[in-house]
Structures are given as structure tokens and as C-alpha cells.
Amino acid sequence: MASIINAKSNRVIRKVYRYRWFYLLMAPGLLYFLIFRYIPMAGLLVAFKDYSVTKGIWDSPWVGWRNFETIFESPDFLRLMSNTLLISLYRLVFNLLPDLILALLLNEIRVTWFKKIVQTITYGPYFLSWVIVYGLVYSFFSPGTGLVTTFYQNMGWGELNVLANSDLFRPLIILTDVWRNTGFGAIFFLAALATINPELYEAAVVDGAGRWRQIWHITLPGVREVFILLLILRLGTILDAGFDQIYVFLNARVTIVGDILDTWIFRRIIEQSDFSIPAAMGVFKSVIGFVLVIAANRIAKKLGGSGIY
Known part of the structure; x- marks a missing residue:
């Protein structure tokens, strides 16, 4: 028995030594996740304690589930949850589909220089922070001085107040999000399209299939796995709803429809110095994100997909 264990250990050591450079390349990434992802998970104890900055995590008194009861009994919880889920679902639908459509359109462009220009233009906004994006939106729609607002008033159509209109807040969030992130999201689908065997298209042409048939029977099945993968991953963050964008665009007039869980958390920390x-x-x-990812992964596998594991 000992000889078998020693033989297996030697094989493992030889394999590790053989692929030592690959492990060396993996080391920075593993250290990053260890230091910034796993070690900070000890801070989860704060959720079950009456945390005090002076006492620290370990010496603060335990309160059990009291912090969770406070959250669920809050009169704002249902409104916050509803706003978060609605905005997240809008993002889920209106992000993945424009990404896929843009990738399909770029894939059909045969003029290389024109394709590169279009891709650069659509990819560029991703590098803008939400503060800059809001500044651009404000320059167009600020009350009284915005370019579009002034034009609207000069035409005699009345007052236009987009930024403080609760009915327009969510559409504004989704439209600016699509404008900023669609070019970046299309990269994943373009990478998937590049892996499709060109011989499939040649065979389809021989069989008399047009462009639409080729897209339906070859292109879309070719990106299905990537689409499912991105859908599952985004389901895991469905309760995030994009704090940085929401916080920049939020104001007192639209709080009723724009206040989400993360903005409530931020105010709780800043205004009340409450960390628990x-x-x-x-x-x-x-926990909700984890459950959704596991459930979506199982459904994807039952439908014939590969899932994420």
C-alpha cells in the first residue's frame, strides 16, 4: 500500500515539475483570488454581529440573524427589491440581445477596414466612466440649458425634464448602458463566431442556403453556448443592478423607481456608519446569486447545453 502511494506521489511530482512554467504563470492569478477574494470572506462574520469599529470583527458581540430580520422587516425592502430586479432584468434582456445582434452584423461585414472602424466606434464608449457618461447626458438633457431641452423649448413644445422624470429614469438607464457596453459585449460573440468552421458555410452555399438560413442554422447554434454562459454568469449578479451607474444618475425626483439595494447599502454605511x-x-x-447560477446551470444542461461546469 505504501509503495502504491509513493508511486502516485512521484507521478504527481513529475507532472508538476513538467508543467512548472504553467503553474508559475497561474500563480499571480491564484494569489489575486486568494488575497482579494477568499481571505476577505472572513468579513462575512460581520453580518452576524453588532459590528463596532473599535472592537473589531472578532470582539464584536454576536447577534445571530437579527441583522437579516432588520432587512426583511424594513418598509423599504420590497420597493428596493422590486427596483433592483426590474432594472437587472431590463439589463439582462437589453444587453445580451444588442451584443449578439451587433456581433452578427459585424460578422456579415466583408470590408475589413469598415468593419474595424465600426467596431472601434462601438467599443470606444466602454472606456468612459459613468461620471463622464452622465456629463454627456446632462449636456443634452439638463433642465433649461441642455442641447435637446433648449431645442424642445424653442420649438414651442413645452418643458422637457428627462433627468428628473421617474417615468423616463429606467429607459434612460438602459439606453445609456446599451450605448456604453454593447461594443464590449459583442467581443465575446465575435470570438465565438471566429471558432465556427468556414466549411459549414461553404457546404450551406452548395446546398442553396441563403444568408438568413446560414445565420439561423450555423451562426446562431455556433454562439449558443457563449450566450448561455453569459446568461448564467449575469444571473449570478442579478441583485447588483449596476450601482455605479445608478448612483450617478439618481436624484431625489427618481428615488422611488431608481433606488436599489446597493444604493441603500451605501447610504446606510455613509449616513449611519452601520456595517452589519x-x-x-x-x-x-x-446566496440568491449562487442559487440562481446553480439552477440556471442545471436547466442549461437539461436543455442540452454544457453550462459553466
Whole structure:
């Protein structure tokens, strides 16, 4: 028995030594996740304690599930949850589909220089921060001085107040998100399209299939796995709803439809210096995201997909 264990250990050591450079390349990434992802998970204890900055995590008194009860009994919880889910679902639908459509359109362009120009233009906004994006939107729609607002008033159509209109807040969030992120999201689908065997298209042409038939029977099945993968991953963050964008665009007039879980957490920390309740909310969001990812992965496998594992 000991000889068998020693033989297996020697084989493992030889394999590790053979692929030592690959492990060396993996080391920075593994250290990153260890230091910034796994070690900070000890902070989850804050969710079950009455945390005090002076006492620290370990010496703060335990309160059990009281922080979670405070969250669920809050009169704002249902409204926050509803706003978060609605905005996240809008993002889910109106992000993945434009990404896929843009990738399909770029894939059909045969003029290389024109394709590169279009891809650069659509990819460029991704590098703008949400503060800059809001500045651009404000320059167009600021009350009284915005370019579009002034034009609207000069035409005699009345007042236009986009930024403080609760009915337009969510469409504004989704439109600016699509404008900023669609070019970047299309890269994943373009990478998947590049892996499709060109001989499939040649065979389809021989069989008399047009461009639409080729897209339906070859292109779309070729990107299906990537689409499912991105869908599953985004389901895991469905309770995030894009804090940085929402926080920049949020104002008192649209709080009723724009306030989400993350903005509530931020205010709780800043205004009340409360860390226990936000930590409990973070645990709640993580559990929901984990359950959704596992469920979506199983459904994807039952439907014939590969899932994420």
C-alpha cells in the first residue's frame, strides 16, 4: 500500500515539475483570488454581529440573524427589491440581445477596414466612466440649458425634464448602458463566431442556403453556448443592478423607481456608519446569486447545453 502511494506521489511530482512554467504563470492569478477574494470572506462574520469599529470583527458581540430580520422587516425592502430586479432584468434582456445582434452584423461585414472602424466606434464608449457618461447626458438633457431641452423649448413644445422624470429614469438607464457596453459585449460573440468552421458555410452555399438560413442554422447554434454562459454568469449578479451607474444618475425626483439595494447599502454605511446591516445584505445577495447560477446551470444542461461546469 505504501509503495502504491509513493508511486502516485512521484507521478504527481513529475507532472508538476513538467508543467512548472504553467503553474508559475497561474500563480499571480491564484494569489489575486486568494488575497482579494477568499481571505476577505472572513468579513462575512460581520453580518452576524453588532459590528463596532473599535472592537473589531472578532470582539464584536454576536447577534445571530437579527441583522437579516432588520432587512426583511424594513418598509423599504420590497420597493428596493422590486427596483433592483426590474432594472437587472431590463439589463439582462437589453444587453445580451444588442451584443449578439451587433456581433452578427459585424460578422456579415466583408470590408475589413469598415468593419474595424465600426467596431472601434462601438467599443470606444466602454472606456468612459459613468461620471463622464452622465456629463454627456446632462449636456443634452439638463433642465433649461441642455442641447435637446433648449431645442424642445424653442420649438414651442413645452418643458422637457428627462433627468428628473421617474417615468423616463429606467429607459434612460438602459439606453445609456446599451450605448456604453454593447461594443464590449459583442467581443465575446465575435470570438465565438471566429471558432465556427468556414466549411459549414461553404457546404450551406452548395446546398442553396441563403444568408438568413446560414445565420439561423450555423451562426446562431455556433454562439449558443457563449450566450448561455453569459446568461448564467449575469444571473449570478442579478441583485447588483449596476450601482455605479445608478448612483450617478439618481436624484431625489427618481428615488422611488431608481433606488436599489446597493444604493441603500451605501447610504446606510455613509449616513449611519452601520456595517452589519450592509454585510448581511451582501450575504443575502450572494446566496440568491449562487442559487440562481446553480439552477440556471442545471436547466442549461437539461436543455442540452454544457453550462459553466
